[in-house]
Amino acid sequence: MYFSINDAVELANGIRMPVLGLGTYKTPGGPVVEKAVRTALEAGYRSIDTAALYDNEKGVGRALRQSRLGRGEVFITTKIWNSDQGYHKTIRAFEKSRMNLDTDYVDLYLIHWPVMGEYHGTWRAMEELLEKGQVRSIGVSNFMIHHLEDLMREASVAPMLNQFELHPCLYQTELVSFCRDNGIAVEGWAPLMRGRLNDDPLIMELAEKYGRTTSQVLIRWALEHGFVTIPKSVTPARIIENSLVFDFSISKEDVVRIDSLDRRERTGPDPDNFNF
Numbered sequence: 001m002y003f004s005i006n007d008a009v010e011l012a013n014g015i016r017m018p019v020l021g022l023g024t025y026k027t028p029g030g031p032v033v034e035k036a037v038r039t040a041l042e043a044g045y046r047s048i049d050t051a052a053l054y055d056n057e058k059g060v061g062r063a064l065r066q067s068r069l070g071r072g073e074v075f076i077t078t079k080i081w082n083s084d085q086g087y088h089k090t091i092r093a094f095e096k097s098r099m100n101l102d103t104d105y106v107d108l109y110l111i112h113w114p115v116m117g118e119y120h121g122t123w124r125a126m127e128e129l130l131e132k133g134q135v136r137s138i139g140v141s142n143f144m145i146h147h148l149e150d151l152m153r154e155a156s157v158a159p160m161l162n163q164f165e166l167h168p169c170l171y172q173t174e175l176v177s178f179c180r181d182n183g184i185a186v187e188g189w190a191p192l193m194r195g196r197l198n199d200d201p202l203i204m205e206l207a208e209k210y211g212r213t214t215s216q217v218l219i220r221w222a223l224e225h226g227f228v229t230i231p232k233s234v235t236p237a238r239i240i241e242n243s244l245v246f247d248f249s250i251s252k253e254d255v256v257r258i259d260s261l262d263r264r265e266r267t268g269p270d271p272d273n274f275n276f
C-alpha cells in the first residue's frame with residue numbers, strides 16, 4: 001500500500017497528510033519531547049501529533065525551529081481539550097496552541113473527544129479557523145458513527161479525518177467503513193496497543209516470518225489497511241525502528257489473520273462513556 005515514509009493520504013480538501021507520524025501522548029514537554037521530535041525528523045518523519053492536553057506543544061515547536069526543515073515540510077496536528085470546547089473558548093484555545101507551537105498555522109486541528117452539548121459550537125469555530133487559513137484542515141477524534149452523523153447534520157464542512165483507537169484487538173470495521181464512505185480519513189491511535197501485543201503469539205510468529213520486530217508488524221498492518229498511523233516513543237532507537245516499515249509488506253492472508261485478533265479491547269476510554 002505505502003512504500004515510502006513520504007507517502008501521504010489526501011484529505012477531503014486536497015491537503016496531503018503523511019501516513020506515518022510521531023505520537024507524543026505522555027511525552028514530557030521540554031528536552032524529552034524536543035529530542036523525540038528531533039530524532040523523528042532526522043529519521044524522515046514529517047508529521048507530529050500533539051494536543052493541548054499533552055502539555056508539550058512548546059517543545060514540539062522548539063524542535064521544529066531547531067530543525068533545518070521549512071515550516072511547510074512538517075505536518076503538525078494538535079487538538080482542542082474538552083474543557084475548552086464551545087465556540088468562544090475554542091477560538092481562544094486555538095490561539096494558545098498556535099502560540100505554543102510558535103507557528104502561523106496548524107496543519108490539522110482536531111476535537112479531542114466528543115463532549116456532548118459542546119462539539120457543535122467547537123466545530124463552528126474550527127470551520128471559521130479553516131476559512132481564515134489558520135488551520136489547513138479540521139477533524140475529530142474519538143467520534144463514533146452517531147457522533148459523526150450528529151456533527152455532520154449541522155456542519156458546513158464535514159470532518160476531514162477521525163483519529164480513534166485502532167489496532168488489531170480493536171479493529172473498528174464499521175467505524176472505518178463509515179468514515180471511508182463519507183470521505184473522512186482514518187487515523188489510528190495506540191497502533192502498538194501501548195505494548196500489549198508485543199508477546200502475542202501471532203504477532204511474534206509474523207515478526208519472525210518477515211524478519212521484523214513485533215512493533216514493525218503492527219505499524220505495517222495499519223499501513224496495509226491505509227490508515228494514518230502515529231506510534232509514540234521517546235526512545236531514539238524505537239523511533240527509528242518504527243519508521244523502517246516501508247520496505248516490506250504483509251501478505252493479504254496474514255493481514256486477515258491479524259484482523260482476526262479483534263476482540264473489541266480498548267486500552268483507553270470508551271467514547272460513549274467518558275467523564276472528563
Ligand SMILES: NC(=O)c1ccc[n+]([C@@H]2O[C@H](COP(=O)([O-])OP(=O)(O)OC[C@H]3O[C@@H](n4cnc5c(N)ncnc54)[C@H](OP(=O)(O)O)[C@@H]3O)[C@@H](O)[C@H]2O)c1
Nearest residue numbers: 023024025189190191192193194215231232233234235238
Ligand atoms: N486522540 C486521542 O484521544 C489519543 C489517545 C491516545 C493516543 N493518541 C495519539 O496516538 C499516539 C500513539 O498512541 P499511544 O502513545 O497511546 O500508544 P502506542 O503508540 O501504541 O504505544 C506507545 C508505547 O509503546 C512503546 N514503544 C514504542 N515503540 C516501540 C518499539 N518499537 N518497541 C517496543 N515498545 C515501543 C512506547 O515506549 P517509549 O516511549 O518508552 O519508547 C510507549 O510506551 C499518542 O502518542 C498520541 O499522539 C491520541
